[in-house]
Amino acid sequence: MANEFPQITNVYNRQTVSLNGKWKYLIDQAEIGDKRKFWKDEQVLDRSELLEYNFETANQINVPGDWNSQRDELLYYEGKLWYQKSFTFKKQNGKRYFLYFGAANYHSEVYLNGNKLGEHEGGFNPFNFEITKELNEQNSLVVSVDNTREKEQIPTIVSDWKNFGGITRDVLIIEESSTFIRDFKIGLKNGSMNEIELEVWVDGEDLNNKIELEIPELNIEETISVNKSGIGEKVLNSDVISYWSPENPKLYNVRLSLQENILIDQVGFRTIEVKGKDILLNGESVFLKGISLHEESPFTHGRSHSPEEARMMIDWVQDLGCNYLRLSHYPHNEHIVRLAEKEGIMLWEEIPVYWDIQWDNPKTYKLAEQMLDDVITRDKNRAAVIIWSMANETKISESRNIFLKKLIDFTREKDDSRLISAALFVHGDGESRFSRVVDDPFGKNADVISVNQYIGWYGSALPDVIKNLELDIKFNKPFIFSEFGAGALGGYHADSLTRWSEEYQEWYYEETLEMCGRIDQLRGLSPWILVDFQSPRRRLPEYQDGFNRKGLISSEGKKKKAFFVLKKYYEKKGLKQ
Known part of the structure; x- marks a missing residue:
């Protein structure tokens, strides 16, 4: 990560050249690629020469896309894969060029024309390198991607979703001026409905400069001075802002100009805060009518990455009647984040601090x-994002509490304009089998108390016991169910007592939603989950077959009966609390 260039944001509104398409690949299960210098992409020039690899005659694979869903030989593969892409490029004088990856899972090493650009660790976030010097007219780009699971990683060895490997999001070349706007942050000042804060980061040699800001619909035209560190700041005022909300997902064109360098984005303005047990959007109490989502397509059974797949998911979310979507358990691609914002869907974003990671390991932290x-850098200007989640289902311990508190402090320092939460466990009170206590120490520092509960699915109890559930919430804060759910094999019908039937799941949802009506503190739901997804932990033949079946939509894209139960509940439940 030390070799990366600072993240360039708003990539899809910049001048780019796509490197998506067919790439060559070599499987490196024996990890001999480094020793044999695959990254040099050498060619045999003499018939007597020995070279034990050849990208030119290798098989091809689509980028972006996980490797598991594209080739039978890679269905369960975990290890290193070497990618190679040849391309021509004509550079323009005075321009700078950057190689951008939307994401690659998990550890990546990147080489251009035999030169190592750097490395990146983490499977769900963007990274980029400057390639102005290395870029030629004829180019060979080689990338090794390794999805081997390790204890110190995030997520760690054990997780409950498929470990898709590969270059899973767009690969682009960004063209910029010699001095350019790398990033900017804009939004309403905390506690204000009419003050707009702007911060701009400039990169290049001519940093002592001025930036022109325009927001035409707000009649804003301002000049921002940039200091010698490349940072410019300004506070603006407007009394005519139309605030972003699910009913009014208003986005403004924001234009920043630095000489010939122009950057445009579409930005919404809104406030989000908590007051007692309420979540306030633009000063009004709101109920989060949501659902959870994994980044997996039901038709390809691979990692979702395209605008078309994002459109499909958001269409289902809207059909369900949601105003809120939990993107779990890791940052999803930028296409779905931007589309959700455009369609008025509030978002929970999360990092894969999942179950039991190495809390005492400084590298893991x-x-x-x-x-x-x-993820905050990428999505800080997205009005749809209202919650940053620190973790999911982590067991309480002193080291875990310290770890998460440090993340909270870091997040508040980085972005104080959103709420903080995590999906927590509940536990029994030791007196009644139907009593659950919500007292995780994390809640002291969180804005929203969120818990996952599965009474009526896991264990021997049936959904009829849910009516007896009593929650003792120890915090006077907004409370949401970040998860609840039951498995059902799409198309399997029986009576409501039969596990894995759509009727059982339907009954579970009916009982759970009735129980929700008795929780005065409840301010939202994101049941588990919109669509069935693959998990190596789900091995029951006939019913699971490698899939978590808690989706309201099957792994073939068919809606189950519980989908319509939740939809009816949301139709009756207004937006306002």
Whole structure:
């Protein structure tokens, strides 16, 4: 990560050249690629020469895309794969060029024309390298990607979703001026409905410069001075802002100009805060009518990455009646984040601090902090994002509490304009089998108390016991169910007592939603989960076959009966609390 260039944001509104398409690949299960210098992409020039690899005659694979869903030989492969892409490019004088990856899982090493650009660790965040000097007219780009699971990683060895490997998101070349706007942050000042804070980061040699800002619909035209560190700041005022919300997902064109360098984005303005047990959006209490989502397509059974797949998911979310979507358990691609914002869907974003990671390992904490930094940097201007989640289902311990508190402090320092939460466990009170206590120490520092509960699915109890559930919430804060759910094989019908039937799942949802109506503190739901997804932990033949079946939509894209139960509940439940 030390060799990376600082993250360039707003990539899809910049001048880019796509390197998506067919790439060559070599499987390196024996890890001999480094020793044999695959990254040099050498060619045999003499018939007597010995060279034990050849990208030119290798098989091809699509980028972006996980390797598991594209080739039978890679279905369960975990290890290193070497990618190679040849391309021509004509550089323009005075321009700078950057190689951008939307994500690659998990550890990547990148080489251009035999030169190592750097490395990146983490499977769900963007990274980029400057390639102005290395870029030629004829180019060979070689990338090794290794999805081997290790204890110190995030996520760690054990998780409950498929460990898709590969270059899973877009690969682009960004063209910029010699001095350019690398990043900017804009939004309403905390506690204000009419003050807009702007911060701009410039990169290049001519840093002592001025930036022109325009927001035409707000009649804003301002000049921002950039200091010698390349940072410019300004506070603006407007009394005519139309605030972003699910009912009014208003986005403004924001234009920043630095000489010939122009950057445009579409930005919404809104406030989000908590007051007692309420979540306030633009000062009004809101109920989060949500669902959880993994980044997996039901038709390809691979990692989702395209605008078309994002459109499909958001269409289902809207059909369900949601105003809120939990993107779990890691940062999803930028396409779905931007589309959700455009369609008025509020978002929970999360990093894969999942179950039992190495809480005492400084490297593991550094990784978690970097992942938070990356996703906040990418999505800080997205009005749809209202919650940053620190973790999912982590057991309470002193080292875990310290770890998560450090993440909270880092997040508040980085972005104080959003709420903080995590998906927590509940536990029994020792007196009644139907009583659950919510008292995780994390809640003291969180804005929203969120818990996962599966009474009526795991264990011997049936959904009829849910009516007896009593929650003792020890915090006077907004409470949401970040997860609840039951498995059902799409198309399997029986009576409601039969596990894995759509009728059982339907009954579970009916009982759970009725129970939700008795929780005065409840301010939102994101049941588990919109669509069935693959997991190596789910091995029951006939019913699971490698899939978590808690989706309201099957692994073939068919809606189950519980989908319509939740939809009816949301139709009756207004937006306002």
